[in-house]
Amino acid sequence: RSSKPPAATSYDYVIVGGGTAGLALATRLSLGLPNAGIIVIEAGPSGLHEDGINVPGLKGSTVGGKYDWFFPTIPQKALNNRVVFNPRGKVLGGSSAINFVTWDRPAAREIEKWKELGNPGWGWKEMEVAMEKAETFIGGPLGSGTSGPVYALYNRQKAVFLDAVAPTVSSLHGIPLNSDSIQGNPIGIGYQPTNVNPTSYNRSYSATAYLPKAKSNLVVLTETRVAKVNLQKSGKLQRATGVTLTDGTIITARKDVILSAGSIQSPNLLELSGIGRADVLKAAKIKQLIDLPGIGENYQEHLLVSINYQVRDDFITGDRVNYNATYRAEQWDRRLNNQSSWFDDARSSILFANWKQIIGGSDKAQVALARSALAGSKDVGHKWKLEQLSDPTIPQIEMIFTSRYFGNKGYPPVETPLNGKGYMAIIVGLMHPLATGSVHINPANATLGNPIIDPKFLNNEYDIQGLIHALKFARKILQTEPLKSVVVTEYEPGLDAVKTDADWRTYLLNNMGIIFHPMCTAAMLPKKDGGVVDPKLVVYGTENLRVVDASVIPVQISAHPQTVVYGIAEKAAEIIIKEAKGK
Numbered sequence: 001r002s003s004k005p006p007a008a009t010s011y012d013y014v015i016v017g018g019g020t021a022g023l024a025l026a027t028r029l030s031l032g033l034p035n036a037g038i039i040v041i042e043a044g045p046s047g048l049h050e051d052g053i054n055v056p057g058l059k060g061s062t063v064g065g066k067y068d069w070f071f072p073t074i075p076q077k078a079l080n081n082r083v084v085f086n087p088r089g090k091v092l093g094g095s096s097a098i099n100f101v102t103w104d105r106p107a108a109r110e111i112e113k114w115k116e117l118g119n120p121g122w123g124w125k126e127m128e129v130a131m132e133k134a135e136t137f138i139g140g141p142l143g144s145g146t147s148g149p150v151y152a153l154y155n156r157q158k159a160v161f162l163d164a165v166a167p168t169v170s171s172l173h174g175i176p177l178n179s180d181s182i183q184g185n186p187i188g189i190g191y192q193p194t195n196v197n198p199t200s201y202n203r204s205y206s207a208t209a210y211l212p213k214a215k216s217n218l219v220v221l222t223e224t225r226v227a228k229v230n231l232q233k234s235g236k237l238q239r240a241t242g243v244t245l246t247d248g249t250i251i252t253a254r255k256d257v258i259l260s261a262g263s264i265q266s267p268n269l270l271e272l273s274g275i276g277r278a279d280v281l282k283a284a285k286i287k288q289l290i291d292l293p294g295i296g297e298n299y300q301e302h303l304l305v306s307i308n309y310q311v312r313d314d315f316i317t318g319d320r321v322n323y324n325a326t327y328r329a330e331q332w333d334r335r336l337n338n339q340s341s342w343f344d345d346a347r348s349s350i351l352f353a354n355w356k357q358i359i360g361g362s363d364k365a366q367v368a369l370a371r372s373a374l375a376g377s378k379d380v381g382h383k384w385k386l387e388q389l390s391d392p393t394i395p396q397i398e399m400i401f402t403s404r405y406f407g408n409k410g411y412p413p414v415e416t417p418l419n420g421k422g423y424m425a426i427i428v429g430l431m432h433p434l435a436t437g438s439v440h441i442n443p444a445n446a447t448l449g450n451p452i453i454d455p456k457f458l459n460n461e462y463d464i465q466g467l468i469h470a471l472k473f474a475r476k477i478l479q480t481e482p483l484k485s486v487v488v489t490e491y492e493p494g495l496d497a498v499k500t501d502a503d504w505r506t507y508l509l510n511n512m513g514i515i516f517h518p519m520c521t522a523a524m525l526p527k528k529d530g531g532v533v534d535p536k537l538v539v540y541g542t543e544n545l546r547v548v549d550a551s552v553i554p555v556q557i558s559a560h561p562q563t564v565v566y567g568i569a570e571k572a573a574e575i576i577i578k579e580a581k582g583k
């Protein structure tokens with residue numbers, strides 16, 4: 001694959017962004033349309049030989065580095081004007097190269113809703129087939145994928161003490177044991193799979209799983225950034241004729257231009273091309289070609305806040321590889337000899353729960369907060385968020401029980417008494433916050449500058465109280481046997497530091513972060529409902545400009561999104577191949 005400008009400048013399909021969806025789609029088109037010329041243009045370099053990408057246990061080490069766009073939000077009012085950073089892969093494979101390798105799926109009902117919102121062909125059954133097409137799940141439940149490019153497995157490395165999590169959590173609030181979110185029924189507690197190759201024990205991601213299967217009709221250009229899509233009037237519609245690179249080079253598309261630049265940059269590229277809200281385009285002095293006010297709106301994220309516990313000295317946690325150089329070297333040797341080690345990453349125990357299960361009783365007050373926050377809203381996403389509160393199969397909270405420290409205070413520094421101890425975190429995630437925000441180009445530097453991201457975090461009491469309920473339940477879990485006997489004390493925030501709901505609120509506002517799952521910014525919805533693409537993923541008002549990535553997710557889902565994103569790419573490939581073959 002090439003980082004140099006291609007010899008040819010004309011292709012059938014021009015795909016912008018060689019990330020999760022982009023490479024999956026490009027590979028399927030290359031295989032399904034062997035006579036077509038396809039180019040993927042990726043802004044980042046190849047990271048194929050990078051340990052920080054390949055070694056699952058080094059996940060997180062690439063965040064904020066050279067493979068990460070690391071976009072800041074604007075200061076968030078409810079968070080005391082804190083800025084929150086959005087890691088996004090800037091490398092071949094995109095965010096699939098830098099993500100945290102959790103492999104799960106939302107509730108079936110959540111995807112079924114896509115169809116009901118006006119997207120024929122996009123229900124759970126159809127998406128389940130598409131998601132399974134993407135995976136080979138070693139040891140997966142009946143019905144999981146057996147011949148797809150991306151490997152998933154239950155990780156061979158496990159922290160022994162995490163075995164206490166499931167019996168503890170399942171003794172509370174009627175929560176079932178369940179590790180099979182993959183079937184569309186995520187509610188419950190259990191170990192979740194990771195996308196790791198069973199032979200090399202490397203991360204399995206779009207650049208290593210899909211791309212090697214492509215034929216020579218696919219050209220991949222790395223370290224090359226697209227500035228905009230070129231449009232030409234064609235009757236009542238606009239036709240995408242190709243793209244202009246930031247150095248001025250034009251690459252022509254004979255058939256489609258497909259944006260797979262992710263939930264932040266795909267909507268930005270539409271705006272840079274003259275498609276979007278009049279006020280946004282006017283501010284950036286871009287001529288409006290298509291009025292599409294939904295672009296960049298509807299921005300949604302999973303919110304996160306963690307608490308950390310010190311684990312008994314007789315249990316080993318993943319922290320030991322960080323503070324003990326000898327142990328680290330031993331573990332690395334184990335990896336080189338293909339034995340399990342902390343560099344495999346480790347299984348995380350994950351809980352998905354509805355409000356009754358989190359609160360341990362009536363959810364009436366929480367539902368009332370949602371109703372009052374969204375009173376009068378006509379937004380279809382808002383309506384769905386209210387409706388789903390009466391569906392017990394849809395998770396509202398996720399809790400990830402980790403085998404190492406994960407917090408804001410930081411691992412205890414050297415020469416302090418708690419350095420050298422082991423920790424576990426409970427990462428609490430809010431799956432359907434009511435706050436929806438926006439991402440738009442920055443008029444001061446529209447093409448190359450950071451976009452203006454305003455997620456409007458915690459702008460309502462439902463989101464705040466929901467996270468407080470979950471934090472309190474997380475503490476209760478840690479105070480329940482058998483997990484209680486595994487831990488020594490609460491390290492962060494600490495039982496003395498946070499006692500009341502008011503203390504939890506302060507802790508939340510000072511520490512809330514995100515799980516790095518922006519979505520819905522170019523939603524597949526009817527135009528009248530703020531949609532940007534139709535069910536064939538074609539941008540309204542255009543003949544042949546599509547978006548294929550996490551931005552087309554119509555309404556926020558309760559899962560880590562990569563399996564859904566691969567499913568979207570698989571379905572997009574089917575649609576495009578069918579069209580090309582005239583079916």
Ligand SMILES: Cc1cc2nc3c(=O)[nH]c(=O)nc-3n(C[C@H](O)[C@H](O)[C@H](O)COP(=O)(O)OP(=O)(O)OC[C@H]3O[C@@H](n4cnc5c(N)ncnc54)[C@H](O)[C@@H]3O)c2cc1C
Pocket residue numbers: 016017018019020021022041042043044063087088089090091092093094095096098099100101102103104224225226227260261262263265269515516517518548549550551559560561562563565
């Ligand atoms: C740190 C982190 C941890 C995560 N953990 C998990 C997890 O454990 N499990 C999970 O399921 N999901 C996780 N996610 C989310 C998941 O990885 C993303 O939702 C998914 O990968 C998004 O895929 P995409 O195709 O929409 O975008 P991306 O994979 O981000 O691809 C977009 C690509 O477009 C390129 N691009 C952008 N603009 C241009 C341009 N103008 N010209 C050329 N190229 C351009 C980018 O460089 C990038 O390669 C995580 C994400 C991050 C960042």
